[in-house]
Structures are given as C-alpha cells and as structure tokens.
Amino acid sequence: MEIVMDAQALNAFLAADFPQVAGSISVQSVAQDRLVARLRVEDQHLRPGGTVGGPTIFALADVAIYCAILSRIGPVALAVTTNASIDFMRKPAAGGELLAECRILKLGRSLAVAEALIFSDGGADPVARCSMTYSIPPKRPENSGL
Amino acid sequence: MEIVMDAQALNAFLAADFPQVAGSISVQSVAQDRLVARLRVEDQHLRPGGTVGGPTIFALADVAIYCAILSRIGPVALAVTTNASIDFMRKPAAGGELLAECRILKLGRSLAVAEALIFSDGGADPVARCSMTYSIPPKRPENSGL
C-alpha cells in the first residue's frame, strides 16, 4: 500500500491535532516496511533511577503505530486503539532517548494490526515489544464500525 | 494473603517514591478482594474531544495493580511490569475522573498477575480492561530473579 503521508506530514499532523505529544514524540522516517519514531525524554517521563516509565513507552508505541497507519490511509483522526499488548524486557538506558521501530502487519477496512520494538537510542537489544490493534472508522461517519 | 499496606500507607509510598504520579493517582480503598484507585484528570491527560488518552489509562492501571501487589508484600520499589495487555472498549466520559478496580489473580514468589477494570466515575460499563504481570525481585538483592 502506497505511503500517502511522509515524516514531515505526520509531524505536522501531530503538532496540529496532538500538541501535547508532539513536543516529545516525532516521526523520524517512514519507509515501505518501517516507520521510526523518537521520544525526547523529559523529566516528567522519568521514574526512580532515571529511566523512562511504562506509560511513556506505551505512549511512544501508540503514536508510532498510529502514524504508521496514517502514513497509509491519510489523516483519520478518529482511528482508535482497541487492544495493546506490551512486553517490557529491559530497563531503558538512563537519560537516553528512545526509538520505536514500527511495522504494519494488517491493514484491513476496519481493523489494523501493527507491532513496534522500542530501543534505547544506540542500544542493540529491544527495551520493549508492543503490538496494537486499531479500529478504523468507515468512510461514511453515519455508519460507525465499532 | 494478609493486607500489609492500607490506602494511607500506599498513598504515602506513592508520594515519596513516585511524586510525578501521586499528584493525579491515589488509592481510594484496599480490601481483601479489590483495590480501587482514582485518577484526577488534568489537561495533560486529555486527547482531542476532551477524553483521557490510552497512556493515561495505562498509567492508572499500572499504579493500581502495583499498589495492589504492594498491599500484600510491602513496599518493594523494584517490582517491575513485565507484560501488559489492555482492551480499550469505550470512550471515557469527557472531563470526568476515572476509577480502576483491581484484583490479584496470582501472587507467586517471583511473578504476580493482576487485572483491572477502568470505569468513568459513575459509569456502569468499563472503559478498559487491563491485565499485567509483575516480576517481584527476590528478597536477597544480590540474586536478581529477572
């Protein structure tokens, strides 16, 4: 499926529609098989020990997967996460930024499934693994799919 | 298993060790079969449309389940979430507070499993369902279990 929004378009969409995340999460690259998003770590994300907490990792994966879906279907602000499964596998590097590498596994008419691996910037082993299902609203809004 | 930390002790623990969440999430009650935690919704949690976003719901479930485990084993700051599975089922009520009702299903020596249902305050149908696994460190820290 063709890419209809590139990194610049996705970041502009985030800035307009999700200003509260756009300051810390941005799309770095969009390719046919992989979207990469980056989290700039701020004090509010840190847990004792100086590492990023689970909710922030969840937010990074969620934004990355959302953008990966939008990169194929365009700016559908109403797509919503219906299921998420995360494995937290390693402690992130203290103070470092995080990267999410995201891949779409299914892009159906009403459901999309994608997965993301989260890395500390420069780290070889994944910090976390996440898969999510998104519900995509039908084109005619009077006929809600959920 | 006996309750060794009540709501007051858990909230004091959150205030001391997790000041960034203690402002918005608090434990409301602890009973043998159920812990209830409450999220005071702030602007930073809101998504377009005025509802609470997935990462905030994740954070509420995470804190509720963490506190439910600590209520039985005492203040073990090193217990970590290893797996989380969430179903987002309904949009939370705009502007309202959220409640997490949490139940422990297994409390083993190194792994605990618990589940939480998330409700809009006053709502009858759950907004989200979450199950999590926590890894509990062994008592002698030199012998890490993970």
Added chain:
Amino acid sequence: MEIVMDAQALNAFLAADFPQVAGSISVQSVAQDRLVARLRVEDQHLRPGGTVGGPTIFALADVAIYCAILSRIGPVALAVTTNASIDFMRKPAAGGELLAECRILKLGRSLAVAEALIFSDGGADPVARCSMTYSIPPKRPENSGL
C-alpha cells in the same frame, strides 16, 4: 442484553457446527452475568506430568467466550477471534476436568470483548486468565466488517 440461546441451544449449535470440540467442551450454564463451560479432559489434551496443555486451555476459553457472545446475538457462525491474551498462572490438577467462567465486557456492533477465568474443577485459584476480542460480521454479508 437479553439471552437468546441457553445452554441446551448452545450445545446443540456446537454439536452441529463444531463436532470436533463438542465431544470434549460443553456449556454448563448461561446466566446474565456469566457463562460456564466445561472441558472433559482426554488423553490427547495431556502434556508430560498428566496436565492439560496451553492449546487445550486456549480452546476451552475460546469456545466459552464464543458461546457467551452467541448467547446474546444468536448463532452467528462467522464471528471470529481477532485477539487473545492469556496468562497461565498455575498447573491444572492432574487428570481433572476444567471449568471456564466467562463474562462479556463489551458487545458492540462489530467488536465484542470478553474474559474468562479457567479453574480445575473444585479448585479455588484460577489456572489461567484469558481475554479475547471477537469480530462480529455485519448482518448484511455483502458489507464485510473486517
């Protein structure tokens, strides 16, 4: 939502449409808030040590949740599992039968979410916890929802 198929109707449906499971899994009771299904354990389900393996527990949860949904919407053979999350928490009792206690959390027009706890017959602590999402086909088949 009203119950439109009782245990007898669900077992007749399983016998007609899923003969390969109907021999070992049956619906025991259907109430407003809970469906109970039972697995008669056979040699083919056993793993070393005489306990039931994960795929059989998965099958029991899947049939129980499927029947819980059908008990509300009638015999829709095309409803399919889209997501399952399972925690295996305790070893089942050797040789014993298993019970699944199932509860529907959401029954939307195109997605249903339910959860099940699996017990060894007579056991107080759950062997496993499972949540599943089902995709329900729209009533007019020419307009597939998936």
Added chain:
Amino acid sequence: MEIVMDAQALNAFLAADFPQVAGSISVQSVAQDRLVARLRVEDQHLRPGGTVGGPTIFALADVAIYCAILSRIGPVALAVTTNASIDFMRKPAAGGELLAECRILKLGRSLAVAEALIFSDGGADPVARCSMTYSIPPKRPENSGL
C-alpha cells in the same frame, strides 16, 4: 547466544517428550535469528470451511517458541508459557500447511520473550502474530523460580 540444539535435536526432543504434537509439528530450520516450524494440517485441526482453528495456531506458535528457547538453553522440559498474546489477522489457506517464523527477543535467567509470525505455506501475508513469555526454571530444581 550459541545454538546448542539444531533442528534434528529439537525434533528428536519433541518425539521423545511431546509425542502428541511431534506427529504434526516439526522444526524445519534453526538459525541465529530465526527458527521455522511447520504444521502438517490434519482433519482434527480443521474448522468449518476447511481452515485451521485458533487453538491449532496457538499450538504451532507455542511449540515454535519453546523450541527456539531450547535451541539456546538445551532440553529444559520444565520451561512453561506464562503469557501469550495472539492477533489472528487472516484466514489460513484451506488445506494448506502453516509455517511459524520465530524470533527470540529476550533470554534472561528466569524469563524469555519471543514472537512468531504464522504464514500459510507460500503466502506472503501473516495469518497470525504471537508473542509469548516463558518462565525458565533455575538450574537447581529445589529453588523453583515461579
């Protein structure tokens, strides 16, 4: 981590310890980054429409991930699945065999996390995605880790 059991050793282990699955599931190849297992589809696996059901896909992923872990740590019969998350994304091809491509994401002292994509043999798009956590018993069995 070094590979200590190859496909032949893993299949011999399955035949000896899991004869009920060894007839239908076998390890096809083991490499540093990927294990591939194959399901020979039999009538007992089929659902209405001639496709493989969820429990059988679960079993294939479970055996593949188990063997991927054993390929690194040797024949530890007591490793057990503690969590599984599956997304069922497409109907398998009727009558065809299934392949599981499995990758280990973490291999710790007491927990291992791996994921598998399931394909119809010859198909380009995955039928299902699965991630699982395994609990690995400590080397001295008198000191059970779970």
